[in-house]
Amino acid sequence: MLALLLPLLVLCRISFCQYSSDQCSWRGSGLTHEGHARDVEQVYLRCSQGSLEWLYPTGAIIVNLRTNTVSPAAAAARLSVCIKPFANSRGTNIYLDRNGKLRLLLREELQARGRVQCFDIREGALFIEAVTHLDISRRITSFQYELVSGRLGPDGHSLDAPCQPCSNPDILLAVCTSDFVARGSIKKVEQEEEHSSVTVEIGHLYRQKAKVFVSGGVRTRSWSGRIKMPLRCRVKSGEGDFLFTGTVRFGEAWMGCAPRYKEFLRLYHDAREKGTNPCHVDTD
Known part of the structure; x- marks a missing residue:
């Protein structure tokens, strides 16, 4: 199948997007491909997050994700792309296309599981190819996407030792830059199929x-x-107050640095006396 797809990129008739779209999200229908099953549509998205919905897929679309910064090359060096299929997503296989070379990212049968898949934005565009079905009336490919700072593995977790304790500078910086910062306690830890839930x-x-x-x-x-963590981190319950920090992906909280609150206070006050705090935090 992969050998058949490579000539398709060169020989197919490339056409422009004909469907409703904006800078963040795209919605289209494969019915406009009737009689042109080998057409490839070009789609361009330039937001940090959005969605795609392709009804009755035929042919293929290429989704080009871009940053809207002044220096896109510099921004791309620090960005990963994560996509999360909706539960009813089906009808296509999703590949990464880098200069005509395809790497399978998500098969049709795995999309309904809603598992997050991530890749470096410099790896290329998304090549979404329709799977041949006699009945396409119930085939809709749909997913959310987010551009995330930092290097992430295919499963959406950080490649920078996500289970290791944070250093003192890491903790102070996390308080300033995380999507959430909260002081609290752990009530329960549950080991689920693909992650831990705190x-x-x-x-x-x-x-x-x-x-x-x-x-x-x-x-x-x-x-x-609830805050999620990779299953391999083997998080355990602990008594006392913690300072929870982390990221929010697709509406879910993922743990970053989580020092005990007393330890954070010691670090924060020491850094404040030295004038090295990256930002101010109300500790009263």
Whole structure:
């Protein structure tokens, strides 16, 4: 099959996107390919996150993900792309296309599982090829995508030793740059099929991107939620307060640095006396 696809990139008739689209998301229909099953559409997306929905896929589309920064080459050197298929996604195989060389990223039968797949943005564009079916009426390929800073493995986890304890500078920087920062305690740790889920109760929420922690009400002044970690990290419950930091991907919180709060306070005050704090944090 791969040998058949390579000539397709050269010989097929390349056409421009004819469907509804904006800079972040795209929605189209393969029915416009009727009679031209070997057409390849070019799609360009230039946002940090968005979605794609391809109804009744025929032929193929090439999805070019770009940054909207002034210096795209410099930004691309630090970016990974993560895609998460929706539960009903089917009808295509998804490849990475780099200068005409294809690498399989997601087969049709695996998309419905919704597993996140990540790759370096410099690896190329997404080549999404329709799988031949007699009935395409129920075939829709759809997924979310996000551009993430840092180097991520195919499973969406950091390649920079995600299970190792953070250094002192790492902790101080995480407080300034993470998608969420919260002081709280661990209530429960559950080992699920592909990750660990840490149930936390938050007493002080410094900030959060998206509502990953839910308020317990005006009177309680507390929040609760779940933070995920790679299964290989073998996280365990611990008593006392922690400072939780991390990233939010596809609306889910993933753990970054999580020092004990007393340890963070010691680091923070020492750095403040030396004038080396990367940012101010209200510790009162």
